[in-house]
Amino acid sequence: MDTNKLTTLGDLWESHTSPNYNIDSTRTYVQQTAEQYANDFEASDKDLYASAVFKNLWNKKVMYLGNKEVIGDTWGDIQYQSELFDDSVDYTQPDYPIVFSNGGLEGEHKQRYRSFYSDYNIWTGEAKTGHVWQAYSSLLDTIQNNMPGILASRLSGSAQVLNIECRGTKRNILLTSDPYTSNEATLNEYRGDTADAILDSGVYIVRINKDSHANIKELHHNEKKLFCNQWIYVVDYGATLYLDREIHHTTGVIDNLQIIQYPGSTVKINTHDRGNQWRNIDIQAYQDTTTIVNGSTLLKNSSSANFIDVHHKGNNGNSSIKYKSAIYNSNVGNFIGQVKVDKRAVGTKSIMENKNLLVDPEARAMSKPILNINTKEIECTHGCTTSKIPEDELYYLETLGLDKNSAKSLIANGHIQI
Amino acid sequence: MKFENFSIAIDNKRLINDFNGDFANGETTVIVGPNGCGKSTFAHGVMGRNDIQVGGKLILNEINLLDLETDQRAKAGVFVSWQTPPELAGVTSFGLIRDVKKITGSEMAKELKTFKGFISDVELPSDWPNRQVNVGGSGGERKRAEMVNLMSIDPRIAILDEIDTGLDTNGLKLVSGIVNKRRSEGKINLVITHNKNLLDHMEFDNGYIFRSGTLLKVSPQEIKDTLTHGYK
Numbered sequence: 180m181d182t183n184k185l186t187t188l189g190d191l192w193e194s195h196t197s198p199n200y201n202i203d204s205t206r207t208y209v210q211q212t213a214e215q216y217a218n219d220f221e222a223s224d225k226d227l228y229a230s231a232v233f234k235n236l237w238n239k240k241v242m243y244l245g246n247k248e249v250i251g252d253t254w255g256d257i258q259y260q261s262e263l264f265d266d267s268v269d270y271t272q273p274d275y276p277i278v279f280s281n282g283g284l285e286g287e288h289k290q291r292y293r294s295f296y297s298d299y300n301i302w303t304g305e306a307k308t309g310h311v312w313q314a315y316s317s318l319l320d321t322i323q324n325n326m327p328g329i330l331a332s333r334l335s336g337s338a339q340v341l342n343i344e345c346r347g348t349k350r351n352i353l354l355t356s357d358p359y360t361s362n363e364a365t366l367n368e369y370r371g372d373t374a375d376a377i378l379d380s381g382v383y384i385v386r387i388n389k390d391s392h393a394n395i396k397e398l399h400h401n402e403k404k405l406f407c408n409q410w411i412y413v414v415d416y417g418a419t420l421y422l423d424r425e426i427h428h429t430t431g432v433i434d435n436l437q438i439i440q441y442p443g444s445t446v447k448i449n450t451h452d453r454g455n456q457w458r459n460i461d462i463q464a465y466q467d468t469t470t471i472v473n474g475s476t477l478l479k480n481s482s483s484a485n486f487i488d489v490h491h492k493g494n495n496g497n498s499s500i501k502y503k504s505a506i507y508n509s510n511v512g513n514f515i516g517q518v519k520v521d522k523r524a525v526g527t528k529s530i531m532e533n534k535n536l537l538v539d540p541e542a543r544a545m546s547k548p549i550l551n552i553n554t555k556e557i558e559c560t561h562g563c564t565t566s567k568i569p570e571d572e573l574y575y576l577e578t579l580g581l582d583k584n585s586a587k588s589l590i591a592n593g594h595i596q597i
Numbered sequence: 598m599k600f601e602n603f604s605i606a607i608d609n610k611r612l613i614n615d616f617n618g619d620f621a622n623g624e625t626t627v628i629v630g631p632n633g634c635g636k637s638t639f640a641h642g643v644m645g646r647n648d649i650q651v652g653g654k655l656i657l658n659e660i661n662l663l664d665l666e667t668d669q670r671a672k673a674g675v676f677v678s679w680q681t682p683p684e685l686a687g688v689t690s691f692g693l694i695r696d697v698k699k700i701t702g703s704e705m706a707k708e709l710k711t712f713k714g715f716i717s718d719v720e721l722p723s724d725w726p727n728r729q730v731n732v733g734g735s736g737g738e739r740k741r742a743e744m745v746n747l748m749s750i751d752p753r754i755a756i757l758d759e760i761d762t763g764l765d766t767n768g769l770k771l772v773s774g775i776v777n778k779r780r781s782e783g784k785i786n787l788v789i790t791h792n793k794n795l796l797d798h799m800e801f802d803n804g805y806i807f808r809s810g811t812l813l814k815v816s817p818q819e820i821k822d823t824l825t826h827g828y829k
Contacts, residue, residue, distance in 0.1 A: 572683045578644050579697045579746065580671035589696050593687030593729075 277341070277354050344388035354383075355398040384411045387418040387444075396423040399432055399454070408434040414444040425451045432456040440464040442493060447471040449597055455481040459488070466493030466524075474502035475595040476512060478542075484513035491524040500531045505591035509541035517549040518559055525554055531561040536594040538568060538587055598754055598785055602653035605635065605642040612638055614810045615653065620754070625776055625786040625800065627820050630807025631828050636789045637680060639812075640758045644677045645670055657754070674753035678743040678760050684731045690742065691726035694749045715748045719771055736763025744775055754785045761792040773798035793824040 343350055387393045397410075414420045418441070426432055432454065440446055442465045450458075452475070464470050476483055489498045504512040514533045535544035548561040568590050576586035598620040605613040612635030620626060630636050642649045645667040655662040662670050685693065691712055694700070700708045709726065716725045719741040731739050740763050747755055760772055769792070776786050777800050788801070804820035805812040806828075815823075823829075 569683065572685060574646060574667065575679065575683050575685075576693075576697075577667040578671055578677055578679075579693070579750065580668050581697055582666075582668045585696060586668075589688055589693070590685065593685055596687035 277352060341383065341385045342388070343386065343391055343393045345391045345393065349392045349394060351394045351396075353396050353398065355396075383408065384413065386413045387415060387420050389415040390417045391415070392419040394421045394423075397425070399424070399426045408432070410434060410436045412436070412438045412446075414438065414440050414446055416441045417443040419445045420447070422446070422448045423451075424448065426454045426456050432458070434458050436460045438462045440468045440470065442466045442468065445469040447473075449473045450475065450485075451597075452476040452483055453479070453481075455483065457484045459486045462489045462498075464489065464491050464493070464496045464498065466495055468493070468496045470496065470498040472498075472500045472502075473597040474504070474514075475597050476502070476504035477591065477595055478504060478506045478510040478512055479508070480510070482511045482513075485515070487514075487516045488519065489517070489529070490519045490521070491527045491529070492521050494524050495526040496524060496528075498527075498529045500529075501597070502533045503536075503595045503597070504534075504544065505536045505538055505594050506542035506544055507538045507591070509539070509543075511542075512544045514545070514563075515547045515549070516561070517551060518561075519551040520554055520557055520559065522553045525556050527554075527557040527559065529557070529559040531559075533563040534594070535563075535565040536568065536591060537565065538591050599656045600653065601656065603655060604652035605638055606650045606652075607635075607638050607648065611810060613642075613812065616812050618805070618812065618814070620785050620787065622785060623780055623783040624802040625780045625788060626803040626805060627796065627799075627801050627817070628787060628789045628805045628807070628812070629791065629820055629823055634807040636807065637758050640677045640756045640787075640789060643670075643675060643756060671750075671752070675756070676747055676750055676752035676754065677756045678740075678747060678758055680759050680762065682731050682739050682743060684729070684733075686729055686732055688730050689727050690730055690745070693730050694746065697750065712745070712749060715745045718748070718775075719744050720767065721745070737765060737768055740764050741768060741771070744772060748775065752784075754787070755779065756787040756789070758789045759791065760788070761790055761795040766794070769795050770798050791824065793821060796821060796824070 343352070385395070412420060412422070420438075434456070436458065438446055438448075438461070440462065445468070446462070446464075447469075448460070448471065450473070460472065462470055462472070470489055472487055472489070474485060474487075476485070483504070485502060487500050487502070489500060491498065498518060500516050500518070502514050502516070504514070506512045512535055514535075516531050516533065518529045518531055520527045520529070529550075531548050531550075533546045533548060535546060537544060544565045546563040546565065548563055550559050550561060552559060568587060572590055573583065573586050576589060577583065581589065600616050600618045603613065603616040603618075604611065628636060628639075638649055642651045643655060643662070645651075645663070645665070651663055653663075657673055657675070660673065662673060662675065665673065691709060694712060695705070695708070698708070712726055713723070716723065721738065721741050722728075725742070725745075728734075731742065734742065740760055743760065747757075755776075757772070757776070761769055764772065773795065776788065777798075779786055780800060786801075788795070788799070790796070801817055801820075804815045804817055806815050806820070806823060807813075808828075
C-alpha cells in the first residue's frame, strides 16, 4: 500500500484551484480523477479508492452560511450521543475554549495573555519573531519536507502555535470548529469571508511542555465546511496529552495528525467519528513512551478512512491501537494500521485491534493491519474482525420491546464504546 | 390470555397440537415437562422467534398476538425471561432499560433510583446499572438480571423459562417473592421449571404438563408429585 499516493487528493485540489474556481467544478474534477486513479490500482486497493469516502466527500451538499439547520440528527441528539461516552474528563466547562476557523486559532485569552509568560499562549502567523517561533518554523519545515499528506500546509500559508505549559496542574482545553459553541463574532467572520467558506484549512501546532498535563478536546462540528487540517502535537519529556476528538456530521474532514512523543511522555487519543473523514494519524514515539489510540466510528450516512501509523523509535515503548466501527447502509469503513518498530526499539510492546460491525447487509469494511518489525525481543500482536449483528442479540432486544431499528442502533452504539 | 388451537413446530417437528387454554389475571401457572419436549420453544413461540412455526390463535385484549411482530408482542404486555440471555458488549444494564422504556432526560434520575432499588431487591452489586449487559456475569447473576428487567418493564404477562437454573437458594426465594407479588397485583405468570425447590415458596394456581404433543391441565399437587417422582 503506497500511502503517499493518497495525498493526491490535495494535489488535485491545489492544481485545480484557479481564480475562477467554484466548489462544484472542483468537486466534479476531483471525483473524475479519483475514479480514473482507482482503475490503476490493484483490486484490493481499488476498494479503498472507490469507497464512498472518496466520493461522498465531494458529493455532499454544502449548506451555506447563516443557515443553522442541522443535517440529520439534532444538536440535542448529538449531545445525547456524547453522553454515552464515559469521559474521564469533564469538558463541559473547559478552562480555555479555542475556536479554529479560516486557518486561525481564536482563544478568549489570546489578547490578554499574549505578552505575558503564561501557561497558555497562541503564537499567530503575525508574530513570527523570537526563538520559539523559529524553532517551530524549522520543525514545520522538516515535517513539510518529510511527511506525506501535508495537505493543509499547502493550502494555507500560515501556521498557528498553541503553547501549553502547566507543570503540576492539568489544563482542560476545548478546540472547536463549532459555530454553535463559539461566539457570534466568529460566525460573523465566517459570513464575511465567502472566499474560503467551504474549505477551512490550517496548520496547528500544539506543544505540551515538559511535565505538563493537558486534556484537549477537539470538536469538529460544521456541515457547512470541508476541513483540511494539519495538526502537529509535540509532547515534551514526561508530558501527558489526553486528546479527545469528536467529529459530528461534517461535510468532510481531511486531516493529518502528527504526534511527536518525547521520551517518558504519554499520549492517549480517543476519536469519536460521526461524519465523513479521511484521516492519517502518524505518531513518532521515542523511548519509555505510552501511546494509546482508540477509535469509535459510527457510519450512518458517511464513510471513513483511518490510517494509523505508530512508529517506535526508542526502546521500551508501549502502544495500543484499538479501532471499532459500526457501519450502516452501504457505507464503507476503512482501517489501515501500522506499527513500525525500529532496530533500536527493543522491548516494545504493542497491540493493534480493529473490530467492525456491519449493521446492514450492504455495509462494507476494509481492514489492513501491518506490523513492520525490525528488531528482536518485542511483543506485538494484531487482530481484526468483521462481523454482522448476531441474530440472538437482535431477537433478545425485540423480546424486550425494542423495534428492529432501535435494537440495531443499541447494539451498534454498544459495539463502538471505547 | 387465551390460547385457541395453538400449535407449534420447529424444523418441521410438531411439538404442540391444538392447545386450548385460558390464563386468568392474578394466576400463576407452573409448566413442567421432560427435556426436549418443547417448553422453551413454547415460550419463544409465544414471543415470535422467527425459526418457530405457530398455528392457531393467542388472544390478549381481543388481539391475536400471533399477528404481531416480536417487539409489538412485548409492548402488548408479554415478557419472556431467557435461559441463557446473550451478552451485549458496550450496552449498560440501565442503558438497555432506558432505551426499552424510552426514558428521557427529566425522568432519568427517578427511573435510575427505581432501577437501583430493583438491583438491591435481587441482591446484585450496586454498580450493576453501569455494567455491560450479561458480560462476564455468572449464570445466577444473569437470571437475577432477567428478574430486574422483568420488574422494570412490569409486563402484564411474564413467562419465566427455567429461571431457577444457576440460582442459589436465596435466589429461588427472591424469584418466588417477585412472582407472588405480581400474582397479588393481578398479573399473569407462567413459570416453566424442573425444580421443585422453586415451588417451595411460590404460590400457584394451576399446572400444565407436556404430554404426547399437548399441554395437560393438572392440579398444583400433581405438578409437585411429578417433579418429585418423575414423568410417567
